[in-house]
Amino acid sequence: MSSRSRRTAAPSSGVHLLSDPRVITALVSAARLGAGDLVIDFGAGPGAITEPLARTGSRVLAVERDARFVADLRRRFGDRPQVRVVHDDLRTVRLPRRAFAVVANIPFAVTTPLLRRLLTPSSSGFSRAELVVEWGLAKRLTAACPRDAEAAWWSCRFAFTLRRRVAAGCFTPAPRVDAAHLAVRRRPGVDRRVSAILWALLSTVYDRPAAPARRSLRRVAPRLTHRLLGDRPAAAITPDTWLTLAKTLAADRNVIPPGGMP
Numbered sequence: 001m002s003s004r005s006r007r008t009a010a011p012s013s014g015v016h017l018l019s020d021p022r023v024i025t026a027l028v029s030a031a032r033l034g035a036g037d038l039v040i041d042f043g044a045g046p047g048a049i050t051e052p053l054a055r056t057g058s059r060v061l062a063v064e065r066d067a068r069f070v071a072d073l074r075r076r077f078g079d080r081p082q083v084r085v086v087h088d089d090l091r092t093v094r095l096p097r098r099a100f101a102v103v104a105n106i107p108f109a110v111t112t113p114l115l116r117r118l119l120t121p122s123s124s125g126f127s128r129a130e131l132v133v134e135w136g137l138a139k140r141l142t143a144a145c146p147r148d149a150e151a152a153w154w155s156c157r158f159a160f161t162l163r164r165r166v167a168a169g170c171f172t173p174a175p176r177v178d179a180a181h182l183a184v185r186r187r188p189g190v191d192r193r194v195s196a197i198l199w200a201l202l203s204t205v206y207d208r209p210a211a212p213a214r215r216s217l218r219r220v221a222p223r224l225t226h227r228l229l230g231d232r233p234a235a236a237i238t239p240d241t242w243l244t245l246a247k248t249l250a251a252d253r254n255v256i257p258p259g260g261m262p
């Protein structure tokens with residue numbers, strides 16, 4: 001162990017550091033980063049993910065809230081100009097306008113607030129992510145048919161892939177539940193107009209998720225909704241089907257989506 005790593009701050013309680021190098025390698029290599037890329041390591045801790053990210057040649061923003069970890073990170077990466085340590089909260093830190101990727105293992109309690117920021121259409125240049133998330137959330141986001149409006153809104157615009165289960169023993173200290181390596185990629189062809197139509201459709205039908213979705217949409221293209229949705233309730237319809245419906249409606253210039261999209 002180097003004198004540098006001996007000075008590393010002990011994790012505060014509730015902080016589960018990734019200690020299995022195979023998981024870290026899988027996260028970083030799946031992001032396919034290289035020179036010219038910008039990547040954010042949210043909740044960088046002592047830098048277990050920051051280090052291999054820096055070796056890809058990309059520019060790295062290591063965002064961390066804990067002052068002791070920030071001091072460690074600044075000592076460890078101070079001589080590497082491509083790494084910037086940002087002492088801030090991932091829920092409020094300003095996101096870059098230029099395209100960026102995310103590779104991170106963040107506390108499970110802030111995964112949903114971070115996803116809300118990254119997956120909002122008005123958001124910045126978010127392009128893709130390789131994340132460690134709670135197993136249950138990964139299963140929910142990769143279900144064939146989203147169970148609730150938010151999961152549907154995200155899954156119609158982004159493809160979620162469950163790459164592998166990450167056992168609790170891969171962290172120090174081990175959390176109470178297993179985690180997952182989850183990939184997030186933008187779906188092609190989902191511009192603001194398609195997004196606005198998706199938002200209008202999903203926020204209407206998920207008001208009554210057990211009712212036939214077509215009934216909630218009765219004023220929307222009845223023949224098309226009949227063909228695509230049949231009599232299925234919202235919670236039995238795949239993101240691909242919603243996307244086909246939204247793209248077909250978006251191609252019709254007479255369709256004016258209501259406002260209110262986040």
Ligand SMILES: C[S@@+](CC[C@H](N)C(=O)[O-])C[C@H]1O[C@@H](n2cnc3c(N)ncnc32)[C@H](O)[C@@H]1O
Pocket residue numbers: 015016017018019042043044045046047048049063064065066069088089090091104105106107110
């Ligand atoms: C699960 S640890 C992961 C640390 C490191 N990435 C790893 O994998 O070993 C989560 C880290 O996120 C930091 N953190 C927690 N909440 C945060 C927030 N709201 N904004 C920024 N960092 C946060 C913690 O201080 C901790 O260092």
